[in-house]
Amino acid sequence: MPPKHTRPQLVWSEKYTRPHTAPRTLVEQRALSHQATDDRPDAPRENLLIQGDNLLALEALEPQYAARIKCVFIDPPYNTGQTFEHYDDDVAHARWLSMMRDRLVVLHRLLAEDGSIWITIDDHEAHYLKVLADEVFGRANFIGTVVWEKADSPRMDAQFLSSRHDFVLVYSKNREHASFNPLPVTELPKHYNRRDDNGRAYYLKPLRAMGGQGETRAARPNLYFSMTAPDGTEVYPKRQDGTDGAWRWSREKVARESARIEWTRSRGRGWSPNYRIYAKTNQTRPPESIWFHTDVGSNRTSKAEVKRVLPDAAPFGTPKPEALLQRILHIATDPGDLVLDSFAGSGTTGAVAHKMGRRWILVELGAHCLTHTHPRMVRVVDGEDPGGISAAVDWRGGGGFRFFHLAPSASRSEPTGS
Structure with missing residues (x-):
């Protein structure tokens, strides 16, 4: 029986159907864990790469990491019609909303009181996701929407509008405790002439x-x-x-x-x-809500970055450029803070977090974890990833991470070695 609500809300066919998940255990595969041989003392170490269903993994992380994550970045499926096999818009839309709701609820519990979540999305589900996230995080904790120029050129074959942007929805766990870092002013306004x-x-x-x-x-x-x-x-x-x-x-x-x-x-x-x-020295400015590809990269940039670090891997669909993640993590975190990405994909979030001295947790379900995420993070740790933001932050390698998979378990536990 649906509960009674006094506020307007988003309703879909499967909203009140919640998954019954058995508690799972995170088991380390030490053969896939990796530590730099020539280590830097300031490089991050307490990092986790987890292969498995992200809802189960997030729930398994709760006992140890509840209210500890400073920044969550997720790039979930956009539900464009290619996400689901045998695509039916009504059915897939409801499934997508349930999938997102279940994960956002756990991510909310994992966020620290001064933490924030950044979610990329496009026009297909952006407005539904906004209402859904309002329910989970509270409308009062909505910070704003960033418009990222993902394409560096228009599509001349577009039927109606040539879409060149994605959205990034930004929420705080508790707006009263949230604080963002300003951006450095690298170029003075033109009137300082x-x-x-x-x-x-x-x-x-x-x-x-x-x-x-x-x-x-x-x-x-x-x-x-x-x-x-x-x-x-x-x-x-x-x-x-x-x-x-x-x-x-x-x-x-x-x-x-x-x-x-x-x-x-x-x-x-x-x-x-x-x-x-x-002009003030060391001048800063508040982040703006429109981010151009010339400043934070485009889809073309990100594909080239992945190709450079993983030349033999199959092309990854829609990775995000490292400069985009660098800006987000600069705004939302400080060195040593804990970053979580439960839709890790090609591993960009972990790569950027590692290079910037943040601790990280990545979760990836599919084979991409072994073909893209893991080898990329190994190269980052070993200093063999010269692309992306490596030159800008003078990254030369260091640190390490532990690799975990989900194993059937009758009770929850903290990450343990196998």
């Missing part, structure tokens, strides 16, 4: 007050006084209509900040005093 004798960037702002009631002499009589231009001319603050205006600074501040004052001269208007606004 001048340099002083020491090479510091700045732009000019008129010293005359403009706009509002404070720009008139009548309103600010103490800010109406003369300033001496480079040719000895006495200059007063005048408004566009010729009436008396006011300066932004007092006489005392003009004297104190004289090194920042720069005069310009225009034909017909004479001299005008301006003041320099310098």
Whole structure:
């Protein structure tokens, strides 16, 4: 019997059918665990790569990792019609929603109070996933939606719209405890178009007050006084209509900040005093909601990265570029934090987390775990992955990971060696 709800909710045919999963044990396959021979002391070690159904694996992780994960990143199936064999939109849609709901519920329990989850999705299920995630994480904990430009060129054969983006839904476990790192400013805004004798960037702002009631002499009589231009001319603050205006600074501040004052001269208007606004050193900015492929890579970028590190492996469908994960992990985590990806695929999340000094847990069900995820992580640990963000973070190898599989068990347990 469906429970009674007073709030609007998403309803589908299998919503109230929950899987009955028997507790499972994580058993280490030490032959597949890997440690760097020439290790770095700062490289992450407490990492897990798990092969098996991700719902069972997540439940098996709960006793040890509940409320400990700082960042969850998942790239689940998009349910585009290719995910399910014998595709029926209504049936597959309901199955997909149930699959996502069951996993999000456990991921919510694994997240730390100050943690966040980042979920990639496209137009097929994005809006349903948003409502579903609202139910699991709470609408108040919705941080926002990132639009990632996944394609670096349009599709000329598109029937209606050439789709060039995916979404990344971002939720916090508890918004009151969440905190994100700002992004470094690598390029100054274009209006910082001048340099002083020491090479510091700045732009000019008129010293005359403009706009509002404070720009008139009548309103600010103490800010109406003369300033001496480079040719000895006495200059007063005048408004566009010729009436008396006011300066932004007092006489005392003009004297104190004289090194920042720069005069310009225009034909017909004479001299005008301006003041320099310098760019801050180590400047940062809050993350924006549109991420371009020129900054974080595209699908083409990611396929090339996987091909470079795994040249003999079959092409992987839709991996994500390392720069995209680097930005997410920079925003959501600090070195040493624990990152979880339960749809590990080609292992990009683990590769980037490892190179950035984060601890990680990856879960992958299929053969991809042995053909893509495991060999990629071995190469990362051994310093044999020169692509992706390796050069940017000066990655040369180190650390290691333990490999686990799911075994039938009558009781839950922490990861143990076989």
